[in-house]
Amino acid sequence: MAVNFEQYESILKELTANQVKLIAVSKTKPNEDLQALYDFGQRAFGENYVQELVDKEASLPKDIQWHFIGHLQSNKVKYIAPFVFMIHGVDSEKLLQEINKQGVKQNRIIDCLLQIHIATEETKFGFDGHALHELLVSGRVASYSNVRIRGLMGMASFSEDQTLLSKEFTLLKSYFDNAKRAFPGGHFDTLSMGMSSDYQLAISKGSNMVRIGSLLFGARNYSK
Ligand SMILES: *Cc1c(COP(=O)(O)O)cnc(C)c1O
Numbered sequence: 001m002a003v004n005f006e007q008y009e010s011i012l013k014e015l016t017a018n019q020v021k022l023i024a025v026s027k028t029k030p031n032e033d034l035q036a037l038y039d040f041g042q043r044a045f046g047e048n049y050v051q052e053l054v055d056k057e058a059s060l061p062k063d064i065q066w067h068f069i070g071h072l073q074s075n076k077v078k079y080i081a082p083f084v085f086m087i088h089g090v091d092s093e094k095l096l097q098e099i100n101k102q103g104v105k106q107n108r109i110i111d112c113l114l115q116i117h118i119a120t121e122e123t124k125f126g127f128d129g130h131a132l133h134e135l136l137v138s139g140r141v142a143s144y145s146n147v148r149i150r151g152l153m154g155m156a157s158f159s160e161d162q163t164l165l166s167k168e169f170t171l172l173k174s175y176f177d178n179a180k181r182a183f184p185g186g187h188f189d190t191l192s193m194g195m196s197s198d199y200q201l202a203i204s205k206g207s208n209m210v211r212i213g214s215l216l217f218g219a220r221n222y223s224k
Contacts, residue, residue, distance in 0.1 A: 002218040003036045011199075011212065018203050023067050023192075025213030027052065028220045034060055037216065044085070046211050050076040057083055069153075069192075069211055071125055074098040081106050088153040088192055088211075091115040091125040093135060096147060103146025110146060113153040113192055116175055118168040120157050129175060136182040149183060151190030151209075152176050156198055165198055169205035176206070 015022050023046040026034050034045060038061060047053040048070030057066055065085035072080075072087060074095055080087075081102035090096050090112045103110045114135075117126035127135070135141065141149060154172040156165045176191045194202025194210035202210060214220065 003033050003040075004216055004218070005040060008037065008040065008042070008216050011215065014200075015203075015210065020203055020207060021190075021209045023069070023209060023211045024216055025069065025195075025211050026056075026217060027070075027213065028222065029217045031056060031059055033217055034064075038064065046088075046213075050079050053084075054079050067211075077102045078105075081108075081110065084110065086111040086113065086150065086190075088113045089115045089125065090149075091117075091127065093140070096141075096144060100144040100147045108146065109148050111150045112147050113151050113190060114149060114179075116152050116154045116172055118154045118156060118172050120159075120164070126154065129171075132175060132179065136179055141182075148187055151188055151192065152179065153192035155195070156193070156202075160197075162201065165201055166205065169193055169198075169202050169207070173206040 012022060021044065023044050024037055024042050025046040027048045034056065043063065044065040044067060046067040046069040047056065053066060053068060066083060067086045067088060068080055068084050069088045072089055072095060077098045087099060087110060099110050099112060114132065115126035116132060117128050152172060152175060156168040159165065172193055173191065180188050190209050191207050192209040192211065193207040196212050196215040199210040199212060
């Protein structure tokens with residue numbers, strides 16, 4: 001088992017001081033690691049793969065808050081809709097529609113974050129500023145009765161260039177502040193940005209939810 005409890009405590013202290021919520025990203029990690037961190041007090045976990053999430057949900061404690069943070073295909077929403085706590089990677093309106101449909105079926109309201117494309121890389125999914133604006137001014141969101149858009153999520157470029165990352169986080173924060181005006185009522189309150197390598201910078205730019213994996217659980221091994 002490779003959970004770094006000391007690191008966990010020091011990160012948690014730092015986050016609490018800044019009123020930032022920690023999502024422990026446990027993808028590829030065995031149930032024992034999640035259970036160990038759970039026993040230490042952590043309740044919010046993040047997963048990227050539907051099948052892995054479904055399996056973990058079935059065998060781990062029922063009061064875990066499961067955050068789906070990966071790229072979600074529409075045809076798989078139904079598997080996580082009964083229990084998922086928040087879906088971070090909503091990167092198209094088609095996906096939003098499907099989440100709403102499954103929310104209706106499950107008779108629950110599913111919290112979502114819209115994923116915004118801020119990185120320079122072509123491979124990252126998400127709305128751009130224009131598409132986000134179009135969606136918000138269209139008023140269509142109000143017709144989705146069983147999703148609640150809680151905020152935005154973004155991933156910065158895979159880079160160590162602090163100036164670039166800073167620019168990307170600042171851009172996402174400005175989208176967040178603008179979009180907030182389109183959601184009166186106080187539900188639009190979450191800005192999910194920052195991972196192991198850049199969470200401190202993300203917090204300094206206004207993040208209030210960070211997704212941290214390798215600092216807590218060690219490096220991931222995809223070869224198994
Ligand atoms: C894997 C992953 C993380 C965590 O990455 P670390 O570098 O291990 O902290 C955060 N967000 C998303 C979307 C991820 O896929």
